[in-house]
Amino acid sequence: xxxxxxxNKKVFKELFFPLILxxxxxxxxxxGGEAYQAIGLAGIGMxxxxxxxxxxxxxxxxxAVFVRRVVQYIFLDWLIASAIGSQPPRLLxxxxxxxxxxxxxxxxxxxxxxxxxxxxxxxSGAMGIxxxxxLQNLILDIFAGLAxxxxxxxxxxxxxxxxxxxxxxIEGRIVEISWRTMQILDTNNNxxxxxxxxxxxxxxxxxxxxNPQLATSIPIILDGKVPVERAIRILKAASIxxxxxxxxxxxxxxxxxxxxxxxxxxxxxxxxxxxxTPFEKRARTRNMIQQHVLKHLSFAGVRPAxxxxxxxAHLTILITMTELFxxxxxxxxxxxxxxxRLKVVEANQTVTQRGEIAEVIFLVLEGLLTAESRHTIGxxxxxxxxxxxxxxxxxxxxxxxxxxxxxxxxxxxxxxLEINYQLLEKILxxxxxxxxxxxxxxxxxxxxxGVAEKSQWQMQEADVAAxxxxxxxxxxxx
Numbered sequence: 001x002x003x004x005x006x007x008n009k010k011v012f013k014e015l016f017f018p019l020i021l022x023x024x025x026x027x028x029x030x031x032g033g034e035a036y037q038a039i040g041l042a043g044i045g046m047x048x049x050x051x052x053x054x055x056x057x058x059x060x061x062x063x064a065v066f067v068r069r070v071v072q073y074i075f076l077d078w079l080i081a082s083a084i085g086s087q088p089p090r091l092l093x094x095x096x097x098x099x100x101x102x103x104x105x106x107x108x109x110x111x112x113x114x115x116x117x118x119x120x121x122x123x124s125g126a127m128g129i130x131x132x133x134x135l136q137n138l139i140l141d142i143f144a145g146l147a148x149x150x151x152x153x154x155x156x157x158x159x160x161x162x163x164x165x166x167x168x169x170i171e172g173r174i175v176e177i178s179w180r181t182m183q184i185l186d187t188n189n190n191x192x193x194x195x196x197x198x199x200x201x202x203x204x205x206x207x208x209x210x211n212p213q214l215a216t217s218i219p220i221i222l223d224g225k226v227p228v229e230r231a232i233r234i235l236k237a238a239s240i241x242x243x244x245x246x247x248x249x250x251x252x253x254x255x256x257x258x259x260x261x262x263x264x265x266x267x268x269x270x271x272x273x274x275x276x277t278p279f280e281k282r283a284r285t286r287n288m289i290q291q292h293v294l295k296h297l298s299f300a301g302v303r304p305a306x307x308x309x310x311x312x313a314h315l316t317i318l319i320t321m322t323e324l325f326x327x328x329x330x331x332x333x334x335x336x337x338x339x340x341r342l343k344v345v346e347a348n349q350t351v352t353q354r355g356e357i358a359e360v361i362f363l364v365l366e367g368l369l370t371a372e373s374r375h376t377i378g379x380x381x382x383x384x385x386x387x388x389x390x391x392x393x394x395x396x397x398x399x400x401x402x403x404x405x406x407x408x409x410x411x412x413x414x415x416x417l418e419i420n421y422q423l424l425e426k427i428l429x430x431x432x433x434x435x436x437x438x439x440x441x442x443x444x445x446x447x448x449x450g451v452a453e454k455s456q457w458q459m460q461e462a463d464v465a466a467x468x469x470x471x472x473x474x475x476x477x478x
Contacts (some may be wrong), residue, residue: 021062056112064104141180144196159279161205213276221305224267232257238296242288268305322363323392341418354407358397367414373406401471425476
């Protein structure tokens with residue numbers, strides 16, 4: 001109560017001053033009659049007009065200040081804040097102030113200056129069309145901000161994730177929602193400023209609703225020879241110890257350990273450790289749990305399972321089955337398999353991003369991926385394609401000096417063969433005859449794709465082959 005008294009005095013003073021001004025100026029106009037004409041130079045009609053305008057303008061402005069502060073302190077800071085349980089966004093206060101001063105301006109024009117408001121409104125309407133076209137994005141941001149505040153899907157202090165297919169995912173805490181932008185303090189302690197129209201078009205995950213405890217899962221893959229009961233016992237003990245370090249002053253909620261997948265090649269079992277943690281401690285919780293899991297597994301003589309990679313003989317067969325190296329001799333394919341760069345990609349990971357410059361080719365050896373692209377034919381539509389073993393990712397784009405045309409994500413754990421310009425140059429230096437096979441295979445893919453989709457690559461085979469060769473010469477020493 002003592003802390004609220006100075007604030008109440010401040011509010012009273014801020015409301016009292018404009019109210020006194022309204023009463024003073026109104027009294028002069030009502031009771032003064034012609035008395036204010038005696039002020040200044042007698043007999044000059046302009047003094048009468050100017051003083052009348054000044055009194056009228058001052059009265060309406062003082063009344064506007066008083067009404068704005070009543071709306072702010074009584075309705076927003078008290079009634080609405082009590083109803084929603086938090087301070088209302090600054091945008092609502094700014095919008096209320098704008099409407100109050102707009103009404104005051106309208107009253108001054110219509111009452112003080114005795115102007116026909118229909119003319120003013122007509123002129124402002126024509127000007128509004130011009131301004132609206134010029135400030136289209138700004139207006140979209142403003143109305144998107146209003147929708148965010150009225151819908152109450154998020155509020156200040158919420159921990160959220162904004163994600164949109166093909167775009168970067170943003171996670172953090174909302175610190176401000178203004179007329180144009182939303183400000184998010186991300187997990188790296190950087191302020192990310194996002195236009196409201198982008199926020200309204202994104203998928204929003206609110207980690208603070210319905211409760212601030214975020215469910216987090218940590219996957220652990222162990223050898224299939226380890227008994228399930230023993231594995232769960234080790235993982236649970238490690239997780240409880242890690243949680244007691246992260247939350248030393250609060251009771252530890254026992255984590256849940258579950259078997260989520262049986263992996264046949266190699267023979268292993270995937271476990272998930274489920275814990276509940278506040279958003280701001282999620283990263284530290286995951287880090288501590290994984291550290292303690294490794295410590296407990298080490299003492300128990302258990303090691304996390306390793307991905308088994310195919311041997312050279314089997315990898316040679318897989319390479320000859322890919323679109324890029326279809327038709328190569330076994331000896332050349334074995335040489336490629338010896339120096340190949342293999343990449344294991346976990347499930348639900350992004351491999352390529354649509355619109356990025358293509359500098360790497362991926363050949364799918366194992367697993368399943370999805371490629372999502374957008375084609376505009378009248379209206380925008382999304383196309384989803386499954387990529388199975390033998391498929392090539394980014395081959396035509398890299399060799400045609402283009403960008404990735406699809407966002408490719410792993411649907412399962414995948415094994416990919418990664419080829420960049422350096423490795424390609426090494427391969428062609430060792431096996432020069434492969435250049436003709438690569439150009440032929442890619443040319444066929446480009447021509448078939450261009451004819452099927454009526455795209456920009458609807459070219460003659462000779463032109464496509466020449467373009468690929470020119471691009472290779474620009475990047476390689478051939």
